[in-house]
Amino acid sequence: xxxxxxxxxxxxxxxxxxYGSLRAADAIDLDIPTGSFYGVVGPNGAGKTTTLxxxxxxxxxxxxxxxxxxxxxWAQPDAAKPLLGVLPDGLxxxxxxxxxxxxxxxxxxRGLDPAVIEQRRDDLIATLDLAGAARVLVMDYSAGMAKxxxxxxxxxxxxxxxxxxxxxxxxxxxxxxAIRRILIDFVAGGGxxxxxxxxxxxxERLCTHVAVVGAGxxxxxxxxxxxxxxxxxxxxxxxxxxxxxxxRDLAWLRPS
Amino acid sequence: xxxxxxxxxxxSMRHLLMREKxxxxxxxxxxxxxxxxxxxxxxxxxxxxxxxxTARNAALVTLGVFFALGWALVPVLIAGVDDTLDPRRxxxxxxxxxxxxxxxxxxxxxxxxxxxxxxxxxxxxxxWFASGPVTGAIAILxxxxxxxxxxxxxxxxxxxxxxxxxxxxxxxxAFAVSFFAIIAFAYFAWQTLAQGLESLFEADFDxxxxxxxxxxxxxxxxxxxxxxxxxxAVVAWRLGIALVWTGVLLLAWRANVVHAxxxxxxxxxxxxxxxxxxxxxxxxxxxxxxxxxxxPAGAVFARAARAWRSDPRYITGLTAxxxxxxxxxTVIVPVFDLDPxxxxxxxxxxxxxxxxxxxxxxxxxxxxxxxxxxxxRRGGDVMRGRFAAVLAWSLPLxxxxxxxxxxxxxxxxxxxxxxxxxxxALGTSLGxxxxxxxxxxxxxxxxxxxxxxxEVGSVGAGLLGQIVSSVATFAILPFxxxxxxxxxxxxxxxxxxxxxxxLGFGVAxxxxxxxxxxxxxxxxxxxxxxxxx
Numbered sequence: 129x130x131x132x133x134x135x136x137x138x139x140x141x142x143x144x145x146x147y148g149s150l151r152a153a154d155a156i157d158l159d160i161p162t163g164s165f166y167g168v169v170g171p172n173g174a175g176k177t178t179t180l181x182x183x184x185x186x187x188x189x190x191x192x193x194x195x196x197x198x199x200x201x202w203a204q205p206d207a208a209k210p211l212l213g214v215l216p217d218g219l220x221x222x223x224x225x226x227x228x229x230x231x232x233x234x235x236x237x238r239g240l241d242p243a244v245i246e247q248r249r250d251d252l253i254a255t256l257d258l259a260g261a262a263r264v265l266v267m268d269y270s271a272g273m274a275k276x277x278x279x280x281x282x283x284x285x286x287x288x289x290x291x292x293x294x295x296x297x298x299x300x301x302x303x304x305x306a307i308r309r310i311l312i313d314f315v316a317g318g319g320x321x322x323x324x325x326x327x328x329x330x331x332e333r334l335c336t337h338v339a340v341v342g343a344g345x346x347x348x349x350x351x352x353x354x355x356x357x358x359x360x361x362x363x364x365x366x367x368x369x370x371x372x373x374x375x376r377d378l379a380w381l382r383p384s
Numbered sequence: 385x386x387x388x389x390x391x392x393x394x395x396s397m398r399h400l401l402m403r404e405k406x407x408x409x410x411x412x413x414x415x416x417x418x419x420x421x422x423x424x425x426x427x428x429x430x431x432x433x434x435x436x437x438t439a440r441n442a443a444l445v446t447l448g449v450f451f452a453l454g455w456a457l458v459p460v461l462i463a464g465v466d467d468t469l470d471p472r473r474x475x476x477x478x479x480x481x482x483x484x485x486x487x488x489x490x491x492x493x494x495x496x497x498x499x500x501x502x503x504x505x506x507x508x509x510x511x512w513f514a515s516g517p518v519t520g521a522i523a524i525l526x527x528x529x530x531x532x533x534x535x536x537x538x539x540x541x542x543x544x545x546x547x548x549x550x551x552x553x554x555x556x557x558a559f560a561v562s563f564f565a566i567i568a569f570a571y572f573a574w575q576t577l578a579q580g581l582e583s584l585f586e587a588d589f590d591x592x593x594x595x596x597x598x599x600x601x602x603x604x605x606x607x608x609x610x611x612x613x614x615x616x617a618v619v620a621w622r623l624g625i626a627l628v629w630t631g632v633l634l635l636a637w638r639a640n641v642v643h644a645x646x647x648x649x650x651x652x653x654x655x656x657x658x659x660x661x662x663x664x665x666x667x668x669x670x671x672x673x674x675x676x677x678x679x680p681a682g683a684v685f686a687r688a689a690r691a692w693r694s695d696p697r698y699i700t701g702l703t704a705x706x707x708x709x710x711x712x713x714t715v716i717v718p719v720f721d722l723d724p725x726x727x728x729x730x731x732x733x734x735x736x737x738x739x740x741x742x743x744x745x746x747x748x749x750x751x752x753x754x755x756x757x758x759x760x761r762r763g764g765d766v767m768r769g770r771f772a773a774v775l776a777w778s779l780p781l782x783x784x785x786x787x788x789x790x791x792x793x794x795x796x797x798x799x800x801x802x803x804x805x806x807x808x809a810l811g812t813s814l815g816x817x818x819x820x821x822x823x824x825x826x827x828x829x830x831x832x833x834x835x836x837x838x839e840v841g842s843v844g845a846g847l848l849g850q851i852v853s854s855v856a857t858f859a860i861l862p863f864x865x866x867x868x869x870x871x872x873x874x875x876x877x878x879x880x881x882x883x884x885x886x887l888g889f890g891v892a893x894x895x896x897x898x899x900x901x902x903x904x905x906x907x908x909x910x911x912x913x914x915x916x917x
Contacts, residue, residue: 181913182910184758185757185758185909185910186754186757186758186910186913187910187913187914188909188910188911189910202910205760205761205906205909206760206761209758209759209760209761210760212758214754214758216754216758219751219754219913220750220751220830220831221751221752221754221755222687222749222751222752222755222831223751223831224687224690224691224694224695224831225662225687225690226660228660229660229661229662229663230662232660232662232663232683233662233683233686233687233755234755234759235663236662236663236679236680236682236683237680237683237684237755237756237759237760237762237765238759238760239679239680242663242664242678245663246660246663249660249663267831281755
């Protein structure tokens with residue numbers, strides 16, 4: 129059955145999470161079009177990770193709904209989760225497996241046939257420049273290598289929507305280029321990427337759409353051109369988030 | 385710098401107390417406990433004052449040895465509860481070890497336990513004033529030296545433990561050495577106690593005290609006894625070796641601080657198995673259903689089995705559950721001259737300990753949780769795979785253990801009853817543990833951290849989880865165990881009931897527990913990560 133083009137890859141409605149007096153996510157509404165490369169940007173503590181965690185089934189929201197390609201994630205996880213590939217930020221990975229074993233593990237969890245897993249595992253390891261580390265325990269990986277192997281786990285079942293929380297953090301430039309190429313190809317092939325990042329230049333370079341999140345709310349969202357207007361994304365971001373810090377002249381900091 | 389470090393400690397402690405209420409409860413309970421000990425300390429002081437000098441010395445030396453062991457071990461066991469003054473926190477400031485050492489020492493000396501023990505030693509040592517003011521003064525001096533050495537010993541133990549647990553090779557060696565040390569100690573205790581406690585006290589106690597007096601662990605406390613006898617050279621010797629010992633401990637502690645300031649926690653060079661053992665793992669695992677062997681549960685089994693082979697947290701748990709029944713059979717039964725049939729309790733204790741020990745199983749798996757959760761509704765697969773990995777070593781252990789005690793006691797006719805009941809205890813307790821681990825998970829040390837450590841913030845939740853799993857286990861276990869007790873003590877014909885009933889309860893408890901736990905896991909998937917990460 130062909131899906132209507134209008135169904136968003138991900139649709140968040142009234143997504144809310146409250147920790148004590150802190151509203152980490154405050155009634156977030158967001159539609160992420162199918163086939164888009166969507167950047168979610170915001171200052172530290174804006175609620176990006178909380179929102180993406182709720183959007184991927186890792187954290188139950190206090191209120192609101194998440195639909196993946198029209199399927200309610202929290203009501204029908206069996207149908208929705210296979211469509212998702214997830215790279216969380218700040219979560220430890222089971223690190224007593226080698227890199228290749230971790231990818232195989234992710235593949236088996238997703239119900240793939242061993243022969244298929246082996247082929248995709250080897251492809252991912254080669255593409256992500258992990259061949260030398262494939263037989264090393266993940267506990268001995270650097271932060272960047274751990275990020276790459278987690279990305280491979282997110283990709284192994286060929287999802288339709290990739291949700292990546294800070295995918296380029298701690299990754300070296302060569303690997304970052306490889307990851308960018310994979311993601312651009314993924315979107316070109318009809319997939320959808322949702323990516324959080326602090327690096328505005330990266331978002332401007334890669335993303336077709338962007339949402340600016342601040343204080344648990346979506347401050348603005350749309351295509352890249354709609355959001356940044358005539359200025360650069362960083363300037364627009366600062367304008368939206370507000371730069372209200374007191375600017376003092378730190379004269380004492382200058383070498384005499 | 386001392387004032388700065390002290391103020392840092394007190395401000396941090398105040399903020400932590402305000403942020404985490406359980407700390408206030410623990411602090412209040414600790415103060416209350418110490419207050420309740422005051423009458424006993426005063427009674428001890430009074431009794432020691434009236435005692436003969438030799439008996440007074442023996443009491444203080446014995447107490448000193450136990451406290452020294454406690455100060456060496458407790459900071460290791462409860463590491464993580466208070467890491468405010470972890471030297472590694474000073475590393476980014478670029479400060480030298482010698483600048484912070486005095487502050488660290490004073491801060492360590494004015495913790496609640498240190499203050500309490502200082503007061504305790506001073507009070508008990510003051511009983512030496514009954515033998516004259518000079519003897520009393522030497523006893524007080526010895527008590528002060530002893531306190532500083534205990535605090536240094538505690539800090540050193542904690543910092544060494546951290547270094548050991550941060551290095552895989554050192555950790556494995558430490559575990560191997562500890563394991564053999566425990567076995568050697570159990571054998572020594574067995575041999576010693578088998579001769580009878582009375583003969584031990586009559587024959588060896590004075591010799592032991594005499595030997596201990598001149599060891600650095602308690603020589604400071606024994607100096608007063610030598611003073612009372614007018615042996616001033618011995619006084620100088622005992623205080624001297626205590627001072628040297630304290631100096632050595634402080635230098636070793638300083639060396640660890642120097643190391644910590646320039647050595648962030650690191651990973652090793654990296655080696656691993658050559659082939660991917662996960663992609664086709666579980667295919668021959670008879671403890672899994674055929675469909676699970678090729679599915680996700682087989683992968684979870686492979687992963688959990690790896691953890692049982694290589695993760696110190698799991699290996700520690702495995703060692704602990706084996707130790708108790710071994711000590712029961714090899715020490716308790718012979719020492720108290722119990723009927724050989726008492727050994728039948730050992731496999732039940734083993735099985736129940738294995739099951740109860742998994743009551744927080746999901747939290748131990750925290751690092752794999754996100755991958756399992758994003759993959760879909762995998763609760764059933766996760767629980768079946770994880771618990772099959774427990775059964776893979778515990779089921780043979782319980783069955784073999786049952787046969788060993790039955791054979792040793794010479795009651796082969798009761799073998800089906802004992803084996804059936806032990807397997808029943810294992811299955812039901814694992815089933816209960818599967819459910820509580822999903823319903824009441826609490827934070828545990830992450831992989832690679834001190835396996836004995838209590839995760840900061842987990843104490844309250846942990847207590848609740850342990851109480852609930854204990855109550856549930858002990859409410860159901862009698863149904864499994866009573867027929868076996870009747871078979872052993874009343875009529876052997878109960879044996880068939882025990883065998884069949886035990887196996888039935890075990891299989892049903894295990895299957896139902898995992899089924900229910902798997903469904904709960906899926907229902908609570910969005911909350912589990914927040915509870916254990």
